[in-house]
Amino acid sequence: MLRTQGNPGFCPVCGSILPLLKASGDIECYACKNTLNPESLGNMESEYTIHFNSYNPESVKKEKDANEEADGPIIERKCPKCANDKMSYATLQLRSADEGQTVFYTCTKCKYKESENS
Numbered sequence: 234m235l236r237t238q239g240n241p242g243f244c245p246v247c248g249s250i251l252p253l254l255k256a257s258g259d260i261e262c263y264a265c266k267n268t269l270n271p272e273s274l275g276n277m278e279s280e281y282t283i284h285f286n287s288y289n290p291e292s293v294k295k296e297k298d299a300n301e302e303a304d305g306p307i308i309e310r311k312c313p314k315c316a317n318d319k320m321s322y323a324t325l326q327l328r329s330a331d332e333g334q335t336v337f338y339t340c341t342k343c344k345y346k347e348s349e350n351s
Contacts (some may be wrong), residue, residue, distance in 0.1 A: 244269070248283075304341075312340035313347065 244251055249264035260269045305323040312320060318326045327335045333351040340346075 306340060310338060311347055312343065314345040315340060316342040317342035 242251060243249065244262040244265060247262065247265040248269045249262055251260055251262060257335060261267070262269070305321045307319050307321050309318055310320040310322075311318055317340050319341045320333055321341060322339070323337045324334045325337070328350070333335070336349045336351055338347050339351070
């Protein structure tokens with residue numbers, strides 16, 4: 234849990250950044266639509282909780298096993314040797330800087346390798 238005290242730049246309800254103060258009128262939070270009086274921003278206290286992505290070791294293990302033997306990110310590209318529709322790729326700048334990079338593709342099934350100058 235995160236506690237903020239007297240920070241006029243943030244909403245006391247949701248913690249979002251507040252719009253700039255106007256010469257007159259109330260301030261409305263962009264996120265939660267809470268309306269605040271500018272005078273009340275001088276000394277305030279609020280609490281909110283930040284929820285990060287949950288960690289599930291089983292899903293991480295399954296994903297790691299599936300991509301363990303890949304040479305890079307996996308894309309949908311048909312292998313010319315075995316017709317598998319998934320290949321991994323890696324890129325390198327082998328030619329001069331004003332020319333395109335070389336893309337190396339590897340089949341995730343039969344490990345056939347091919348390259349393409351882009």
